[in-house]
Amino acid sequence: MSNEPNIAYFKGNFVPLAEANVSIMNHSFMYGTAVFEGIRGYWSEKQGEIFLFRLEEHFERMQDSMKIMHLQTPHTVAELCDITTELVRRNSPKTDMYIRPAAYKTAHRVGPSLDNNPSDICMFTVPFGDYFHGAEGLKVQISSWRRVEDNAIPARAKIVGAYANTALAKTDALNAGFDECIVLAENGHVSEGSAMNLFVVKKGILITSTTTENILEGVTRASILEIAKDLGLKTECRTVDRSELYIADELFFCGTGAQIAPIIEVDRRVIGDGKAGRISNLIKDTYISACRGEDPKYMKWLTPVYKAEPKDGLKGKVSSSATR
Ligand SMILES: Cc1ncc(COP(=O)(O)O)c(C=O)c1O
Incomplete structure (x- = not known):
């Protein structure tokens, strides 16, 4: 790891991660x-390419989050996508990875108001494998x-502050x-889960909580609803009761x-x-091959990093604060 380049995007420049610090x-x-986003990059050995999954949708959601929190950026969604692609290219990973963009308030002051409080964008990447290690099925x-x-x-x-709720729930579990x-x-x-959405399968129908049940409107959730439709599976977005979980297929x-x-277990x-069910496995296999650029139908969701030409505007940016 230590010999790998580790470049972050901070204060409008590509800088070594060690220099990307706030007070x-x-x-x-x-x-x-x-506010932040979590985006995955999937390495394809066969194609010698990193595919970024649904970049635009992530930045559209980030702009919605920013609007709610009175955060501003001069960048369009397209520009944020270009910055991300360039950042990944500069880190040149040949492994699955994760990108964490954030928009944050930059004021140095005591007092919570969001007004008269400038904003900035930052971003870093890390190599990233499985989130759940070694579990065939989860006991929750x-x-x-x-x-x-x-x-x-x-x-x-x-919103960053909301993840205290996530942290409490996850830690106690x-x-x-x-x-x-x-x-x-x-x-x-x-x-939903601590940091993920949830699907129930009952009598062949995929059911997921509606967006008014205080969920994060997941990019993966939306992708699964589309995949399920393509596979000819019925879906329902509606209120889900706790006891429906216990009797799910x-x-x-x-x-x-x-x-x-x-x-594979809820409350024992x-x-x-x-065991992992047939429909869950079918969705999983279809989703993963879509992410890895192995399914032509879903190439529309992927941004290839190495094939794309670096954008002119970003080529010349300095890469170290020493040269700023
Ligand atoms: C609270 C929460 N719900 C759901 C999700 C899933 O959203 P997505 O599929 O966009 O990653 C996440 C992860 O980002 C999350 O943090």
Whole structure:
């Protein structure tokens, strides 16, 4: 790792990651007033290419999150995509990887207001493999924590401060000996996993919570709804009760990090026959081959990094603060 280039995007420049630091007085550090995205890059040995998955959709969501949080950027979605592609190219990974863009408040001041508080964009990349290690299927609990409400911290925005909710739910699940948790909305309906959306399979139908149950509107969730339609499977986006989970034929999480992760137990009740189900596996295989550029139907979702020419505007940017 130490010999690998590690370049970040910070204050409008490509700089060594070690130089991309904010002050302890930074507003977003103190109040959680940043928003972020998580994007995967899939390495294809066969094609000698890194494919970035649904880059535009991630930045469209980031711009929605920014609007909610009074964050600004001079960049369009297309420009953010170009910055990302260039950053990945400069880090030249030949492995699966993860990109973490964020928009944050830059003021150094005490007081939480979002007004008169400038914003900036930053981004880094890390090599990234499986999110869940070694588990064939996940054993999960229903969390005693509730998902943040839209009128408290909107879950449809990927707000840094809201991940304290995620951290509490995830940590308690791990400490109780589970792999993950499912979090309910304040009304008792199923919301999502700690950092992933959820699908229930019942009688061949894929069911997922509606967007008004305080979920993050996942890019993977949307992709699965499309894949399911292409496979001729019925889907429903609706309110889901807790007890529907216990009697599901199959259950799986989905998300950029988690990818497709089958669940085999909820609150010590076995789901189906206790193994990853047939439909979950079908969705997983289709999704992964789409991500790796092996399915022509879904190439529309991928941005190849090495084939694309570097953008003129970004070519000349300095790569170290020493030369700024
Ligand atoms: C709270 C939460 N829900 C759902 C997801 C899944 O969203 P996506 O598929 O866009 O990664 C994530 C991951 O980003 C998340 O953090």
